Amino acid sequence: MTAESVMPDRTYNVLFLCTGNSCRSIIAECLLNQLGRDRHKGYSAGSHPAGRVNPSAVRALQNRGFPSDGLRSKSWDEFEAANAPVMDVIITVCNNAAGESCPVWPGQPVSAHWGLADPALFIGNGEETAVVFDATLNHLERLIRGFLDLPNEEWSAGALNRLLNIMPA
Secondary structure, eight states, X not given: OOHHHHSOSSOEEEEXXXXXXSSHHHHHHHHHHHHSTTTEEEEEEESSOXXXXXXXXXXXXXXXXXXXXXXXXXXXXXXXXXXXXXOSEEEEOSHHHXXXXXXXXXXXXXXXXXXXXXXXXXXXXXXXXXXXXXXXXXHXXXXXXXXXXXXXXXXXXXXXXXXXXXXXX
16 A cells, blocks of 8 residues: 555544633644644634744644744634635634634534633743643643544544543543
């Protein structure tokens, strides 16, 4: 079997949602785009975007060798537009966004919730803050690797949510 024969015939789009779109969803977008290669395209957005990416999130990504160019805080309104990519999976990564009334997404994507603590709420010195952001990045990386290991035909909210139980923080 050649590499070409196992490549998907299309790219699967995944949208990570958070309220502020400054930390967790941004990190998840970046990770999926690096780890998913040509099979998956990550996006992120917020219901009430902060308007900037948290500098500690950028540092955590850069310290691990993940590119942070082009990352920006944006509204989920961008993904409601007629020319927006159609999502296959939508994952909320914060409890606030999970409880909000989300837009109706075209294409009936699989939806799941990965409730992670907001590292931006941590109060501490620079070194302590870096540890908290690194832990968030590590947790999201384990979840995303678990997601990428799931065959597409097994995607369901239940399967994606179960990753939280098998991928410790």
